[in-house]
Amino acid sequence: MFIAGNWKLNCNISEAKTLSSGIIKCLLNKELNCEVAVFPPYICLDSVKKTIEDSNLKLGAQDCSIHKSGAYTGDISANMLFDTGCKYVIVGHSERRTGKCESNNDILSKVNNALEAGLIPIICVGESVEDRDDGRAIDVIKKQLDESVPKNINKNNIMIAYEPIWAIGTGRVPNNSSINEMLNMIKDWLVNNERDSSINILYGGSVNKSNAEEIFLCSNIGGLLIGGVSLKADEFSEICLMVN
Numbered sequence: 001m002f003i004a005g006n007w008k009l010n011c012n013i014s015e016a017k018t019l020s021s022g023i024i025k026c027l028l029n030k031e032l033n034c035e036v037a038v039f040p041p042y043i044c045l046d047s048v049k050k051t052i053e054d055s056n057l058k059l060g061a062q063d064c065s066i067h068k069s070g071a072y073t074g075d076i077s078a079n080m081l082f083d084t085g086c087k088y089v090i091v092g093h094s095e096r097r098t099g100k101c102e103s104n105n106d107i108l109s110k111v112n113n114a115l116e117a118g119l120i121p122i123i124c125v126g127e128s129v130e131d132r133d134d135g136r137a138i139d140v141i142k143k144q145l146d147e148s149v150p151k152n153i154n155k156n157n158i159m160i161a162y163e164p165i166w167a168i169g170t171g172r173v174p175n176n177s178s179i180n181e182m183l184n185m186i187k188d189w190l191v192n193n194e195r196d197s198s199i200n201i202l203y204g205g206s207v208n209k210s211n212a213e214e215i216f217l218c219s220n221i222g223g224l225l226i227g228g229v230s231l232k233a234d235e236f237s238e239i240c241l242m243v244n
């Protein structure tokens with residue numbers, strides 16, 4: 001089981017150090033049955049890396065460039081992130097797919113760069129409320145998988161996160177049968193497309209301490225991608241400690 005805390009565009013360096021050491025403190029001497037990683041903004045990566053050095057927390061980045069190097073002002077490459085101490089990188093988050101017009105093809109480039117750099121990419125997929133209302137949710141996600149998941153993957157080098165866009169930051173969470181339907185569909189896609197079907201599949205979207213226990217009951221769930229609540233050390237840690 002894997003729990004990811006996506007801090008998004010939050011925290012200055014001092015706040016990032018306080019948040020990461022707060023999580024370490026909450027998890028100290030407790031039985032932790034999952035891998036926990038935090039995903040601070042780029043500028044905080046180095047400070048957080050130093051703060052979590054002797055702990056069981058791992059480090060990830062929220063995105064990487066489609067390019068490896070060159071004249072791409074403002075970009076950060078997968079290699080640079082690996083060099084900074086990241087183990088994971090989120091790619092294809094809906095806030096980038098929609099907000100930054102990222103295509104499935106862009107995401108595939110990022111995934112390949114991440115794999116080549118030795119990072120574990122977490123590929124986000126998910127439908128909009130319109131897709132869902134029009135009965136297109138499954139087709140949209142299958143297309144995202146078809147076009148952004150490479151062939152050379154296995155459970156040790158990649159994860160997939162199902163994040164319905166309408167659930168992100170809204171307080172609306174699909175019921176377990178709906179989450180199960182999507183997780184099973186992604187599993188079936190992996191099997192039917194000759195990919196490793198034991199790849200971890202996470203759920204993300206408005207997870208908090210009151211709904212996490214229920215979500216953990218979903219079959220085939222490999223963990224959680226948590227946004228807003230990952231900024232609260234005590235609540236985030238409480239969710240991590242629910243894994244048994």
Ligand code: PGA
Binds near residue numbers: 163168170207225228
């Ligand atoms: P949320 O964000 O937990 O705040 O809904 C999840 C995400 O965007 O990964």
